[in-house]
Amino acid sequence: MKTFSYTVNDSKTVKAALGRGMANIPADFPEIFNGVDKVCLVTGTDAPPSLRARALALFPEKKGHHFYFWLPPSEKAKTLEQAGELAAFLFEHGFSRNSLIIAAGGGAVTDLAGFAASIYMRGIAWVSVPTTFLAQIDAGLGGKTAVNLAGAKNIAGTFHQPALSVCDTAFLDSLPHSELRSGAGELVKYAMIGPGALRRVVEKNLSKTLAGDKSALTACVSACAAYKIKLVAKDERDESGLRERLNFGHTAGHAFEAMAGGRLPHGEAVARGLRFALIASREKGLLGKAAFHKADALIDALRLPPAGAVRRDFRQFLSLVSRDKKARGAANRFLLAEGPGRLRAAEDLKPAILKKAFEGALK
Numbered sequence: 470m471k472t473f474s475y476t477v478n479d480s481k482t483v484k485a486a487l488g489r490g491m492a493n494i495p496a497d498f499p500e501i502f503n504g505v506d507k508v509c510l511v512t513g514t515d516a517p518p519s520l521r522a523r524a525l526a527l528f529p530e531k532k533g534h535h536f537y538f539w540l541p542p543s544e545k546a547k548t549l550e551q552a553g554e555l556a557a558f559l560f561e562h563g564f565s566r567n568s569l570i571i572a573a574g575g576g577a578v579t580d581l582a583g584f585a586a587s588i589y590m591r592g593i594a595w596v597s598v599p600t601t602f603l604a605q606i607d608a609g610l611g612g613k614t615a616v617n618l619a620g621a622k623n624i625a626g627t628f629h630q631p632a633l634s635v636c637d638t639a640f641l642d643s644l645p646h647s648e649l650r651s652g653a654g655e656l657v658k659y660a661m662i663g664p665g666a667l668r669r670v671v672e673k674n675l676s677k678t679l680a681g682d683k684s685a686l687t688a689c690v691s692a693c694a695a696y697k698i699k700l701v702a703k704d705e706r707d708e709s710g711l712r713e714r715l716n717f718g719h720t721a722g723h724a725f726e727a728m729a730g731g732r733l734p735h736g737e738a739v740a741r742g743l744r745f746a747l748i749a750s751r752e753k754g755l756l757g758k759a760a761f762h763k764a765d766a767l768i769d770a771l772r773l774p775p776a777g778a779v780r781r782d783f784r785q786f787l788s789l790v791s792r793d794k795k796a797r798g799a800a801n802r803f804l805l806a807e808g809p810g811r812l813r814a815a816e817d818l819k820p821a822i823l824k825k826a827f828e829g830a831l832k
Protein backbone atom coordinates (compact mmCIF):
# COMPACT_ATOMS: atom_id res chain seq x y z
CA MET A 470 0.00 0.00 0.00
CA LYS A 471 1.25 3.49 -0.91
CA THR A 472 0.00 6.34 1.21
CA PHE A 473 -0.10 10.02 0.41
CA SER A 474 -0.77 12.89 2.73
CA TYR A 475 -1.31 16.36 1.35
CA THR A 476 -2.52 19.70 2.58
CA VAL A 477 -5.13 21.67 0.68
CA ASN A 478 -5.59 25.45 0.58
CA ASP A 479 -7.55 25.59 3.81
CA SER A 480 -4.70 23.73 5.64
CA LYS A 481 -6.77 20.58 5.94
CA THR A 482 -4.79 17.34 5.73
CA VAL A 483 -6.08 14.90 3.17
CA LYS A 484 -4.85 11.32 2.85
CA ALA A 485 -4.92 8.70 0.14
CA ALA A 486 -4.10 4.99 0.18
CA LEU A 487 -3.39 3.23 -3.10
CA GLY A 488 -2.76 -0.46 -3.64
CA ARG A 489 -4.27 -3.87 -4.17
CA GLY A 490 -6.00 -6.11 -1.62
CA MET A 491 -5.98 -3.84 1.41
CA ALA A 492 -7.84 -4.66 4.65
CA ASN A 493 -8.92 -3.06 7.92
CA ILE A 494 -8.29 0.53 6.92
CA PRO A 495 -9.34 1.99 10.33
CA ALA A 496 -6.37 0.20 11.92
CA ASP A 497 -4.03 2.00 9.50
CA PHE A 498 -5.62 5.42 9.97
CA PRO A 499 -6.65 5.68 13.66
CA GLU A 500 -6.42 9.47 13.49
CA ILE A 501 -9.45 9.42 11.14
CA PHE A 502 -11.52 6.61 12.66
CA ASN A 503 -10.96 6.86 16.44
CA GLY A 504 -13.82 8.73 18.09
CA VAL A 505 -16.21 8.23 15.15
CA ASP A 506 -19.63 7.42 16.61
CA LYS A 507 -21.43 6.17 13.48
CA VAL A 508 -20.53 5.17 9.94
CA CYS A 509 -22.84 5.17 6.92
CA LEU A 510 -21.69 3.00 4.02
CA VAL A 511 -23.15 4.39 0.79
CA THR A 512 -23.18 2.17 -2.31
CA GLY A 513 -25.22 1.84 -5.50
CA THR A 514 -28.07 -0.65 -5.87
CA ASP A 515 -26.45 -1.88 -9.09
CA ALA A 516 -23.10 -2.67 -7.43
CA PRO A 517 -22.18 -6.37 -7.49
CA PRO A 518 -22.31 -8.23 -4.11
CA SER A 519 -18.51 -8.60 -4.27
CA LEU A 520 -18.20 -4.80 -4.01
CA ARG A 521 -19.98 -4.71 -0.67
CA ALA A 522 -18.02 -7.73 0.60
CA ARG A 523 -14.73 -6.01 -0.30
CA ALA A 524 -15.88 -2.72 1.23
CA LEU A 525 -16.63 -4.55 4.48
CA ALA A 526 -13.16 -6.15 4.42
CA LEU A 527 -11.75 -2.63 4.24
CA PHE A 528 -14.09 -1.34 6.97
CA PRO A 529 -15.03 -4.24 9.29
CA GLU A 530 -18.57 -3.98 10.57
CA LYS A 531 -19.24 -2.94 14.17
CA LYS A 532 -22.74 -3.71 15.51
CA GLY A 533 -24.92 -0.65 16.05
CA HIS A 534 -22.22 1.53 14.54
CA HIS A 535 -22.66 0.77 10.81
CA PHE A 536 -25.60 1.93 8.70
CA TYR A 537 -26.23 1.33 5.01
CA PHE A 538 -27.68 3.56 2.32
CA TRP A 539 -28.26 2.48 -1.28
CA LEU A 540 -28.34 4.91 -4.19
CA PRO A 541 -30.04 4.36 -7.54
CA PRO A 542 -27.75 3.25 -10.39
CA SER A 543 -25.07 5.49 -11.91
CA GLU A 544 -26.12 9.04 -12.90
CA LYS A 545 -29.60 8.52 -11.41
CA ALA A 546 -27.86 8.90 -8.04
CA LYS A 547 -26.66 12.42 -8.80
CA THR A 548 -29.74 14.48 -7.93
CA LEU A 549 -30.56 17.00 -5.22
CA GLU A 550 -33.43 14.70 -4.19
CA GLN A 551 -31.03 11.80 -3.53
CA ALA A 552 -28.71 14.10 -1.56
CA GLY A 553 -31.74 15.16 0.50
CA GLU A 554 -32.81 11.55 1.07
CA LEU A 555 -29.34 10.60 2.26
CA ALA A 556 -29.15 13.64 4.57
CA ALA A 557 -32.60 12.79 6.00
CA PHE A 558 -31.51 9.16 6.53
CA LEU A 559 -28.45 10.37 8.47
CA PHE A 560 -30.59 12.65 10.60
CA GLU A 561 -33.16 9.93 11.35
CA HIS A 562 -30.35 7.63 12.49
CA GLY A 563 -28.74 10.19 14.79
CA PHE A 564 -25.66 11.04 12.74
CA SER A 565 -23.66 13.91 14.21
CA ARG A 566 -20.55 15.86 13.36
CA ASN A 567 -18.59 12.95 14.88
CA SER A 568 -20.01 10.61 12.27
CA LEU A 569 -18.58 9.53 8.94
CA ILE A 570 -19.84 8.67 5.48
CA ILE A 571 -18.00 6.01 3.50
CA ALA A 572 -18.81 6.22 -0.22
CA ALA A 573 -17.94 2.97 -2.00
CA GLY A 574 -18.73 2.97 -5.70
CA GLY A 575 -18.12 4.63 -9.02
CA GLY A 576 -17.84 8.38 -9.54
CA ALA A 577 -21.61 8.82 -9.32
CA VAL A 578 -21.63 7.42 -5.77
CA THR A 579 -18.55 9.38 -4.63
CA ASP A 580 -19.86 12.64 -6.21
CA LEU A 581 -23.28 12.30 -4.53
CA ALA A 582 -22.15 11.00 -1.13
CA GLY A 583 -19.41 13.65 -0.98
CA PHE A 584 -22.02 16.29 -1.78
CA ALA A 585 -24.34 15.01 0.97
CA ALA A 586 -21.39 14.95 3.42
CA SER A 587 -20.66 18.58 2.57
CA ILE A 588 -24.19 19.81 3.32
CA TYR A 589 -25.22 17.58 6.24
CA MET A 590 -24.85 19.66 9.43
CA ARG A 591 -22.78 22.07 7.29
CA GLY A 592 -20.24 19.37 6.59
CA ILE A 593 -19.23 16.05 8.11
CA ALA A 594 -16.22 13.87 7.33
CA TRP A 595 -16.30 11.33 4.54
CA VAL A 596 -14.08 8.65 3.08
CA SER A 597 -14.01 8.06 -0.65
CA VAL A 598 -13.64 4.47 -1.84
CA PRO A 599 -13.70 4.58 -5.62
CA THR A 600 -14.42 1.17 -7.13
CA THR A 601 -14.32 1.81 -10.89
CA PHE A 602 -11.16 2.39 -12.90
CA LEU A 603 -12.42 5.86 -13.82
CA ALA A 604 -13.14 6.81 -10.22
CA GLN A 605 -9.78 5.46 -8.97
CA ILE A 606 -7.80 7.59 -11.42
CA ASP A 607 -10.05 10.63 -11.22
CA ALA A 608 -13.54 11.02 -9.73
CA GLY A 609 -12.85 9.54 -6.31
CA LEU A 610 -9.98 11.92 -5.58
CA GLY A 611 -9.80 15.67 -5.14
CA GLY A 612 -12.97 16.63 -3.26
CA LYS A 613 -15.11 18.00 -6.10
CA THR A 614 -18.66 16.87 -5.36
CA ALA A 615 -21.68 17.38 -7.62
CA VAL A 616 -25.23 16.71 -8.65
CA ASN A 617 -26.78 17.21 -12.09
CA LEU A 618 -29.57 19.73 -12.69
CA ALA A 619 -31.96 20.44 -15.56
CA GLY A 620 -30.36 17.76 -17.73
CA ALA A 621 -26.86 19.27 -17.45
CA LYS A 622 -23.87 17.76 -15.67
CA ASN A 623 -22.50 18.82 -12.28
CA ILE A 624 -24.38 22.12 -12.08
CA ALA A 625 -24.61 22.15 -8.28
CA GLY A 626 -21.66 21.08 -6.20
CA THR A 627 -19.13 21.83 -3.52
CA PHE A 628 -15.47 21.38 -2.72
CA HIS A 629 -15.37 18.99 0.23
CA GLN A 630 -12.23 16.93 0.57
CA PRO A 631 -12.59 13.35 1.79
CA ALA A 632 -10.51 12.78 4.91
CA LEU A 633 -9.18 9.73 3.08
CA SER A 634 -9.41 8.19 -0.39
CA VAL A 635 -8.86 4.45 -0.64
CA CYS A 636 -8.09 3.16 -4.14
CA ASP A 637 -7.92 -0.64 -3.93
CA THR A 638 -7.51 -2.06 -7.42
CA ALA A 639 -8.92 -5.44 -6.27
CA PHE A 640 -12.35 -3.80 -6.78
CA LEU A 641 -11.60 -3.62 -10.50
CA ASP A 642 -11.64 -7.44 -10.85
CA SER A 643 -15.43 -7.37 -11.18
CA LEU A 644 -15.56 -4.46 -13.62
CA PRO A 645 -17.08 -5.24 -17.05
CA HIS A 646 -15.09 -4.36 -20.17
CA SER A 647 -17.38 -1.39 -20.95
CA GLU A 648 -16.40 0.22 -17.62
CA LEU A 649 -12.69 -0.50 -18.15
CA ARG A 650 -13.02 1.21 -21.52
CA SER A 651 -14.85 4.15 -19.97
CA GLY A 652 -12.05 4.53 -17.40
CA ALA A 653 -9.49 4.31 -20.18
CA GLY A 654 -11.16 7.40 -21.71
CA GLU A 655 -9.96 9.41 -18.70
CA LEU A 656 -6.65 7.51 -18.77
CA VAL A 657 -5.95 8.77 -22.29
CA LYS A 658 -6.63 12.29 -21.02
CA TYR A 659 -3.74 11.93 -18.56
CA ALA A 660 -1.41 11.02 -21.44
CA MET A 661 -2.40 14.29 -23.13
CA ILE A 662 -2.17 16.60 -20.12
CA GLY A 663 0.57 15.08 -17.97
CA PRO A 664 4.36 15.14 -18.01
CA GLY A 665 6.40 12.73 -20.18
CA ALA A 666 6.78 10.10 -17.43
CA LEU A 667 3.01 9.84 -16.95
CA ARG A 668 2.44 9.75 -20.72
CA ARG A 669 4.85 6.82 -21.02
CA VAL A 670 3.05 4.87 -18.24
CA VAL A 671 -0.26 5.34 -20.06
CA GLU A 672 1.10 4.49 -23.51
CA LYS A 673 2.78 1.35 -22.18
CA ASN A 674 -0.29 0.10 -20.28
CA LEU A 675 -3.31 1.33 -22.24
CA SER A 676 -4.11 -1.84 -24.18
CA LYS A 677 -3.38 -4.02 -21.14
CA THR A 678 -5.80 -2.03 -18.98
CA LEU A 679 -8.50 -2.60 -21.59
CA ALA A 680 -7.86 -6.32 -21.24
CA GLY A 681 -8.20 -6.06 -17.44
CA ASP A 682 -4.51 -6.75 -16.71
CA LYS A 683 -4.18 -6.33 -12.94
CA SER A 684 -0.66 -4.96 -12.80
CA ALA A 685 -1.30 -2.53 -15.68
CA LEU A 686 -4.42 -1.23 -13.89
CA THR A 687 -2.51 -0.84 -10.62
CA ALA A 688 0.38 0.95 -12.37
CA CYS A 689 -2.04 3.40 -14.03
CA VAL A 690 -4.05 4.03 -10.86
CA SER A 691 -0.80 4.77 -8.97
CA ALA A 692 0.58 7.12 -11.61
CA CYS A 693 -2.65 9.01 -12.41
CA ALA A 694 -3.87 9.29 -8.83
CA ALA A 695 -0.46 10.61 -7.71
CA TYR A 696 -0.54 13.22 -10.50
CA LYS A 697 -4.09 14.32 -9.71
CA ILE A 698 -3.31 14.61 -5.99
CA LYS A 699 -0.34 16.82 -6.83
CA LEU A 700 -2.52 19.17 -8.90
CA VAL A 701 -5.26 19.28 -6.25
CA ALA A 702 -2.77 20.05 -3.47
CA LYS A 703 -1.55 23.06 -5.47
CA ASP A 704 -4.93 24.33 -6.70
CA GLU A 705 -7.71 22.78 -4.65
CA ARG A 706 -10.39 25.27 -5.70
CA ASP A 707 -9.57 25.23 -9.40
CA GLU A 708 -8.50 28.87 -9.36
CA SER A 709 -4.94 29.10 -10.65
CA GLY A 710 -5.45 27.13 -13.87
CA LEU A 711 -3.42 24.10 -12.69
CA ARG A 712 -6.36 21.91 -11.76
CA GLU A 713 -8.24 23.01 -14.86
CA ARG A 714 -5.97 20.74 -16.93
CA LEU A 715 -8.00 17.81 -15.59
CA ASN A 716 -10.97 19.18 -17.51
CA PHE A 717 -9.30 18.74 -20.91
CA GLY A 718 -11.96 17.28 -23.21
CA HIS A 719 -14.70 17.76 -20.63
CA THR A 720 -16.54 20.80 -21.99
CA ALA A 721 -17.55 18.94 -25.14
CA GLY A 722 -17.63 15.63 -23.25
CA HIS A 723 -20.19 16.87 -20.74
CA ALA A 724 -22.33 18.22 -23.59
CA PHE A 725 -22.22 14.81 -25.35
CA GLU A 726 -23.13 13.12 -22.08
CA ALA A 727 -26.11 15.44 -21.57
CA MET A 728 -27.18 14.97 -25.22
CA ALA A 729 -27.23 11.20 -24.71
CA GLY A 730 -29.65 11.47 -21.79
CA GLY A 731 -27.47 9.36 -19.50
CA ARG A 732 -26.86 6.60 -22.06
CA LEU A 733 -23.19 7.42 -22.78
CA PRO A 734 -20.68 6.36 -20.10
CA HIS A 735 -18.73 9.33 -18.75
CA GLY A 736 -15.32 8.11 -19.95
CA GLU A 737 -16.61 7.48 -23.49
CA ALA A 738 -18.05 11.00 -23.53
CA VAL A 739 -14.68 12.33 -22.34
CA ALA A 740 -12.82 10.36 -25.03
CA ARG A 741 -15.06 11.95 -27.67
CA GLY A 742 -14.56 15.33 -25.98
CA LEU A 743 -10.80 14.78 -26.22
CA ARG A 744 -11.13 14.12 -29.95
CA PHE A 745 -13.23 17.28 -30.22
CA ALA A 746 -10.46 19.28 -28.50
CA LEU A 747 -7.73 17.74 -30.69
CA ILE A 748 -9.60 18.55 -33.92
CA ALA A 749 -10.37 22.09 -32.75
CA SER A 750 -6.68 22.54 -31.80
CA ARG A 751 -5.57 21.36 -35.24
CA GLU A 752 -8.11 23.52 -37.05
CA LYS A 753 -7.07 26.55 -35.06
CA GLY A 754 -3.47 25.96 -36.11
CA LEU A 755 -2.23 25.17 -32.60
CA LEU A 756 -1.48 21.49 -33.02
CA GLY A 757 0.66 20.07 -35.83
CA LYS A 758 -0.45 17.06 -37.89
CA ALA A 759 2.05 14.61 -36.39
CA ALA A 760 1.16 15.52 -32.79
CA PHE A 761 -2.53 15.34 -33.69
CA HIS A 762 -2.22 11.83 -35.13
CA LYS A 763 -0.14 10.56 -32.20
CA ALA A 764 -2.69 11.77 -29.67
CA ASP A 765 -5.67 10.69 -31.77
CA ALA A 766 -4.23 7.16 -32.07
CA LEU A 767 -4.66 6.78 -28.29
CA ILE A 768 -8.40 7.45 -28.70
CA ASP A 769 -8.51 4.97 -31.60
CA ALA A 770 -6.96 2.36 -29.33
CA LEU A 771 -10.08 2.52 -27.12
CA ARG A 772 -12.20 1.10 -29.99
CA LEU A 773 -15.17 3.17 -28.89
CA PRO A 774 -18.60 1.84 -29.86
CA PRO A 775 -20.71 4.15 -32.07
CA ALA A 776 -22.11 7.09 -30.11
CA GLY A 777 -25.65 6.36 -31.33
CA ALA A 778 -27.22 7.70 -28.13
CA VAL A 779 -25.91 11.25 -28.70
CA ARG A 780 -28.39 13.49 -30.55
CA ARG A 781 -26.70 15.07 -33.60
CA ASP A 782 -28.02 18.49 -32.72
CA PHE A 783 -25.30 21.10 -33.19
CA ARG A 784 -27.48 23.93 -31.87
CA GLN A 785 -28.13 22.08 -28.64
CA PHE A 786 -24.39 21.42 -28.39
CA LEU A 787 -23.65 25.16 -28.78
CA SER A 788 -26.21 25.99 -26.14
CA LEU A 789 -24.75 23.46 -23.68
CA VAL A 790 -21.11 24.54 -24.13
CA SER A 791 -22.04 28.21 -23.77
CA ARG A 792 -23.52 27.42 -20.35
CA ASP A 793 -20.50 25.41 -19.20
CA LYS A 794 -19.17 26.46 -15.78
CA LYS A 795 -15.86 27.41 -17.36
CA ALA A 796 -17.31 29.58 -20.15
CA ARG A 797 -17.36 32.61 -17.82
CA GLY A 798 -19.68 34.64 -20.04
CA ALA A 799 -17.87 33.91 -23.34
CA ALA A 800 -19.84 32.29 -26.16
CA ASN A 801 -17.65 29.27 -25.60
CA ARG A 802 -14.35 28.41 -23.92
CA PHE A 803 -12.28 25.27 -24.47
CA LEU A 804 -8.92 23.95 -23.37
CA LEU A 805 -6.94 23.22 -26.51
CA ALA A 806 -3.64 21.39 -27.03
CA GLU A 807 -0.45 22.84 -28.44
CA GLY A 808 1.46 19.59 -27.98
CA PRO A 809 1.83 16.76 -25.48
CA GLY A 810 1.29 18.19 -21.98
CA ARG A 811 0.89 21.74 -23.35
CA LEU A 812 -2.61 23.18 -23.07
CA ARG A 813 -4.06 26.63 -23.55
CA ALA A 814 -7.56 28.04 -23.11
CA ALA A 815 -9.30 29.53 -26.15
CA GLU A 816 -12.52 31.52 -26.15
CA ASP A 817 -15.16 32.25 -28.77
CA LEU A 818 -14.09 29.63 -31.29
CA LYS A 819 -15.75 30.11 -34.69
CA PRO A 820 -18.79 27.98 -35.53
CA ALA A 821 -16.99 26.43 -38.53
CA ILE A 822 -14.25 25.02 -36.29
CA LEU A 823 -16.77 23.87 -33.70
CA LYS A 824 -18.89 22.14 -36.34
CA LYS A 825 -15.92 20.28 -37.81
CA ALA A 826 -14.79 19.17 -34.33
CA PHE A 827 -18.38 18.21 -33.35
CA GLU A 828 -18.81 16.02 -36.42
CA GLY A 829 -15.33 14.49 -36.13
CA ALA A 830 -15.81 13.68 -32.46
CA LEU A 831 -19.07 11.83 -33.04
CA LYS A 832 -17.95 9.87 -36.12
Ligand SMILES: NC(=O)c1ccc[n+]([C@@H]2O[C@H](COP(=O)([O-])OP(=O)(O)OC[C@H]3O[C@@H](n4cnc5c(N)ncnc54)[C@H](O)[C@@H]3O)[C@@H](O)[C@H]2O)c1
Pocket residue numbers: 513515516517520542543544547574575576577578580600601602603604607608609610611612613614615622623640641642643644645648651652735736
Ligand atom coordinates in the same frame (compact mmCIF):
# COMPACT_ATOMS: atom_id res chain seq x y z
N1 LIG B 1 -15.63 14.65 -8.89
C1 LIG B 1 -14.76 14.55 -9.87
O1 LIG B 1 -13.65 15.09 -9.80
C2 LIG B 1 -15.11 13.72 -11.07
C3 LIG B 1 -14.13 13.45 -12.05
C4 LIG B 1 -14.47 12.64 -13.12
C5 LIG B 1 -15.76 12.10 -13.21
N2 LIG B 1 -16.68 12.41 -12.26
C6 LIG B 1 -18.04 11.84 -12.32
O2 LIG B 1 -17.94 10.42 -12.15
C7 LIG B 1 -19.08 9.80 -12.77
C8 LIG B 1 -18.62 8.63 -13.59
O3 LIG B 1 -18.04 7.68 -12.74
P1 LIG B 1 -17.91 6.14 -13.17
O4 LIG B 1 -17.31 6.04 -14.50
O5 LIG B 1 -17.27 5.45 -12.03
O6 LIG B 1 -19.41 5.66 -13.38
P2 LIG B 1 -20.58 5.20 -12.38
O7 LIG B 1 -20.40 5.74 -11.03
O8 LIG B 1 -21.83 5.49 -13.11
O9 LIG B 1 -20.37 3.60 -12.29
C9 LIG B 1 -20.50 2.83 -13.47
C10 LIG B 1 -21.08 1.46 -13.15
O10 LIG B 1 -20.09 0.63 -12.56
C11 LIG B 1 -20.66 -0.10 -11.49
N3 LIG B 1 -19.58 -0.47 -10.58
C12 LIG B 1 -18.93 0.32 -9.69
N4 LIG B 1 -17.92 -0.37 -9.14
C13 LIG B 1 -17.94 -1.60 -9.68
C14 LIG B 1 -17.13 -2.75 -9.50
N5 LIG B 1 -16.06 -2.73 -8.69
N6 LIG B 1 -17.44 -3.87 -10.21
C15 LIG B 1 -18.49 -3.88 -11.06
N7 LIG B 1 -19.27 -2.79 -11.29
C16 LIG B 1 -19.00 -1.69 -10.59
C17 LIG B 1 -21.66 0.87 -10.92
O11 LIG B 1 -22.59 0.20 -10.11
C18 LIG B 1 -22.25 1.47 -12.19
O12 LIG B 1 -23.25 0.64 -12.70
C19 LIG B 1 -19.75 10.89 -13.60
O13 LIG B 1 -20.92 11.31 -12.95
C20 LIG B 1 -18.74 12.00 -13.64
O14 LIG B 1 -19.33 13.26 -13.80
C21 LIG B 1 -16.38 13.18 -11.19
